[in-house]
Amino acid sequence: MMKEWIDHYLNYLTNLKQYSKLTIKTYSNDIEQFYLYCKKEAFDSYDQITYPHVRGYIVFLHDHDLSNLSIRHHISVLRCFFAYLLENDVIKANPFALVSQPKITKKMPEFLYYDEFEALIDSIDLSKPLGKRNRMIIELMYATGLRVSEAINVKLADIDFAQGLIVVKGKGGKTRYVPFNPICQQYMEEYIEDTRKELMENRNEAHPYLFVNQYGGKITERGVYDMLKKVSLNSPLKKKVHPHMLRHTFATHLLDQGADIRIVQEMMGHADLSSTQIYTHVTMDKLKKTYMSAHPLANKSPLKGKDKD
Structure with a gap:
């Protein structure tokens, strides 16, 4: 019966909550791992599981070298699953409700300085359609700070050239409007009129997606990752650039130029302002370095034993 409730829950997420296939797969993996742990510990039903048992499972995850971030995800998924069981009277209390999340240290986001971005762009061979x-x-x-999953799903009909906006379908099916600059618009119009048509010449079936692979089909996330890795390692940067680094660069450069953080939050599709605030730490770090290298007194030794007036 324990396994059947997992199937019920995944069907609920798929049909009623309309979660994405990737999210469903992630939830399924985490719940399945907990189910196997329960079978190993000889549990026959979910109502036998108490808070101490949950703590034991968290220790089990730590012992298998999962990061705090992964453990946080496991806890969140199982907390939601047990809330579903509680709503359906399968259990009398949610043992995950009392569990505190392990702390994680946020890494500073990697980004490119503008001259690095230019070096990356200028290194691309534009003599071929794929370039x-x-x-x-x-x-x-x-130009937009899109997630790679959002970028590959942009359709031609989502682009409003008259207003310079793209309709983006983000996480949780939320829709937002993101502006793009005139330079990006010029490249996009040229790409749609010439390059995209050329790449789709050998494809029998048309599709609405903006970005295509070498065969004219819709490009995948892996395709974008591999392309960026190849382009960046062949550029003067000689370091691997990943799609999220471009998203980090977008946010950092906007805040560097004085953009309002809530506007940046809206453009990036962040539900929580704290997700955007990490970029202010990046810009403050840059500000401090600039100050220390530019101010005449920044590297002077403090006055000792002298009248500071």
């Missing part, structure tokens, strides 16, 4: 497509992907992601 032009590669530049277009990078230009759009830098």
Whole structure:
């Protein structure tokens, strides 16, 4: 019966909550792992599981070298699953409700300085259609801060050239409008009129997606990752650039230029302002370094034993 409730819950997430396939797979993996742990510990039903048992499972995850971030995800998924069981009278209390999340240290987001971004863009060979497509992907992601999953799902009908906006379907099916700059618009119009048509010449079936692979089909997330890795390692940067780094670069550069943090939050599709605030730490770090290198007194020794007036 324990296994049947997992199936019920996943069907609920799929049909009623309309979660994405990737999210369903992640939830399924985490719950399945907990189910196997329960079978190993000889549990026959969910109502036998108490808070001490949950603590034991968390220790089990730590012993298997899961990061705090992964453990936090496991706890969140199982807390939601047990809330579902509680709503359906399968259990009398949610043992995950009292569990505190392990702390994680937020890493400072990696980003490119503008001269690095230019070096990346300028290194692309534009003599071939794929080179032009590669530049277009990078230009759009830098201009809009889209997640890679959002960028590959942009359709031609989502682009409003008259207003310079893209309709983006983000996490949880939420829709937002993101502006793009005139330079990006020029490249996009040229790409759609020439490059995209050329790449789709050998494809029998048309599709509405903006970005295509070498065969004219819709490009995948893996395709974007591999493209960026190849382009960046062949550029003067000689370091691997990943799609999220372009998103970090977008946010950091906007805040550097004085953009309001709540506007940046809206453009990035962050539900919580704290997700955007991490970029202020990046800009403050840059500000401090600039100050220390530029101010005449920044590197002077403090006055000792003298009248400071």
